[in-house]
Amino acid sequence: MKVIKVKNYQQLSEIASVMVSDLLVLKPDATLGLATGSTPIGLYQHLINKYQKHKISFKNVKTYNLDEYCDLPKNHQESYYTFMHKNLFDHVDINEENIHIPSSEGDDLEKRCEEYNSMLNRATIDLQVLGIGSNGHIGFNEPNTPFDQETFIVKLTEKTRIDNQRFFNSLDEVPHYAITMGIKNIMNAKQILLLASGKSKAEAIKTLVTGEITEKFPASILKKHPNVIVIIDEEAASLI
Ligand code: F6R
Numbered sequence: 001m002k003v004i005k006v007k008n009y010q011q012l013s014e015i016a017s018v019m020v021s022d023l024l025v026l027k028p029d030a031t032l033g034l035a036t037g038s039t040p041i042g043l044y045q046h047l048i049n050k051y052q053k054h055k056i057s058f059k060n061v062k063t064y065n066l067d068e069y070c071d072l073p074k075n076h077q078e079s080y081y082t083f084m085h086k087n088l089f090d091h092v093d094i095n096e097e098n099i100h101i102p103s104s105e106g107d108d109l110e111k112r113c114e115e116y117n118s119m120l121n122r123a124t125i126d127l128q129v130l131g132i133g134s135n136g137h138i139g140f141n142e143p144n145t146p147f148d149q150e151t152f153i154v155k156l157t158e159k160t161r162i163d164n165q166r167f168f169n170s171l172d173e174v175p176h177y178a179i180t181m182g183i184k185n186i187m188n189a190k191q192i193l194l195l196a197s198g199k200s201k202a203e204a205i206k207t208l209v210t211g212e213i214t215e216k217f218p219a220s221i222l223k224k225h226p227n228v229i230v231i232i233d234e235e236a237a238s239l240i
Contacts, residue, residue, distance in 0.1 A: 006232070019193060027126065034064070036084065058094035068081065069104065100123075127193060136220070137219070146215060155176060161174040202236055207220070
C-alpha cells in the first residue's frame with residue numbers, strides 16, 4: 001500500500017484525476033470501479049474538465065459503482081444513480097449501457113445482489129476508486145463484514161447513517177439498508193485508489209496505516225492487495 005500525502009483536497013483531486021486519465025489514455029476501454037460521497041467529487045470535476053478539453057473520452061469506458069441505497073427510488077435526488085449522473089456521467093460521452101450501478105428496485109433484493117455479483121465476476125475492474133468511512137468501511141462494508149463477502153444487502157451502522165445525514169433533511173430520511181459490492185469484489189480490482197480528505201478521516205487513516213489487518217476495520221484488508229495507492233491530504237494525515 002503506497003501512501004501519497006498532498007496538501008489539500010484540490011491537490012488530492014488533481015493527482016487522482018491524473019492517475020485515472022493516464023489509465024484512460026493508455027486503455028480507452030478500461031473498466032473503472034467508482035465511488036460516491038463527497039470525496040471523489042473533485043476527481044470527477046477534473047475528469048469532466050479533461051473530457052471537455054478532449055484529453056480523454058469515456059466512449060468505450062465501462063463503470064461499476066460500489067453501492068446504492070435501498071428504499072430510495074432510482075431517481076431520488078440522493079440515490080447514487082442520481083449522484084453519478086449529476087457529478088460525472090451527464091457531462092461526459094459515456095454510453096449508458098456501459099454504466100453499472102447496483103439496483104435496489106423491486107422486491108427480490110437477493111436476486112439483485114446475485115445479478116450484480118455475476119456481472120462483477122465477469123468483469124475485470126482495472127482501477128477501483130474508493131473513499132473511506134470514518135469507521136473504516138469501504139463501499140458499504142461496515143465493521144465486521146467478512147473479508148470474503150461478495151455483493152450483499154447491508155444494514156448501515158448508525159455511525160454511517162449519521163455521517164451521511166448531511167445529504168438528507170433529517171436522520172430519519174437516511175436509508176437503513178444498502179446494496180454494496182463485497183470486500184472480495186473490491187479486492188478483485190487490478191488497482192485500487194483510495195482517497196481521504198479532511199480531519200474527520202484522520203482517525204480512520206491512522207488505523208489504516210498503523211493498525212493490524214482485521215475485519216473490525218474493513219479497509220485494513222487493502223494492505224493485502226498488491227496494488228493500492230492511498231492519497232490523503234494534510235488534515236487526513238494529521239494523526240500519522
Ligand atoms: C461511496 C462509498 C462509501 C464512501 C465513504 C466516504 O460509494 O461506498 O464507502 O466512500 O462513506 O464517504 P465521503 O466521501 O462522503 O466521506
